[in-house]
């Protein structure tokens with residue numbers, strides 16, 4: 379669907395787990411083709427935000443709109459068909475199925491691909507994520523870098539308009555991160571909007587043109603990455619946790635670049 383309006387809108391969304399508020403009257407907008415990074419200390423509500431957008435979590439109040447349509451009551455499967463693809467922090471492949479089968483299932487079940495279209499999508503996505511040579515390997519036998527790629531491949535196979543990436547670079551080496559960044563940038567070039575939660579700040583800032591900092595389910599800062607990383611509010615949020623490096627490697631934040639201190 380071609381749309382010139384916002385792709386995703388959260389309108390005063392609130393979600394609580396008992397005493398914990400993971401989204402507190404949260405409002406934000408993502409436009410088609412945007413690339414938005416999300417940072418914030420542990421427990422800020424970042425992954426919960428993805429759950430609210432993907433339909434895995436139902437907000438207590440507020441509205442989620444996709445392409446102007448109110449999807450708040452739609453479940454994750456319907457939202458996936460409407461173009462929301464997501465990866466999980468801990469990859470969740472079908473361990474006994476091959477890499478090819480995992481991606482094919484995503485193309486068919488998530489993307490609604492029929493017949494040959496599913497196979498074509500799978501082959502294209504495997505090539506784009508550098509997994510073609512491992513197509514016949516059971517997912518359970520993949521190491522972390524390839525599991526992360528498979529997680530990305532499964533999300534891409536659903537042919538999303540909005541790609542939600544949850545710490546896809548975590549635990550990878552610098553060259554592995556660079557390869558992954560290349561794949562994400564290729565997805566952007568295809569016109570996908572990307573929202574990327576990541577503690578590896580330098581991977582984020584090489585890709586996104588907007589950064590949001592969350593804390594306590596609220597947006598603390600939203601703007602150009604350099605401005606957000608340099609803002610006193612963001613420094614306070616990270617310093618307030620006791621240790622800048624201790625919040626998962628956003629160690630470059632107070633210096634304004636995330637470069638040297640960021641986790642590889």
Ligand SMILES: Nc1ncnc2c1ncn2[C@@H]1O[C@H](COP(=O)(O)OP(=O)(O)OP(=O)(O)O)[C@@H](O)[C@H]1O
Nearest residue numbers: 395398400418419420421422423424425426427626
């Ligand atoms: N299903 C749930 N039931 C109860 N509490 C939850 C649930 N999901 C998340 N929480 C709590 O909500 C808070 C926010 O969690 P969330 O995973 O969204 O944070 P996060 O910013 O992604 O953190 P991290 O950087 O550690 O992944 C945490 O305190 C977490 O324990």
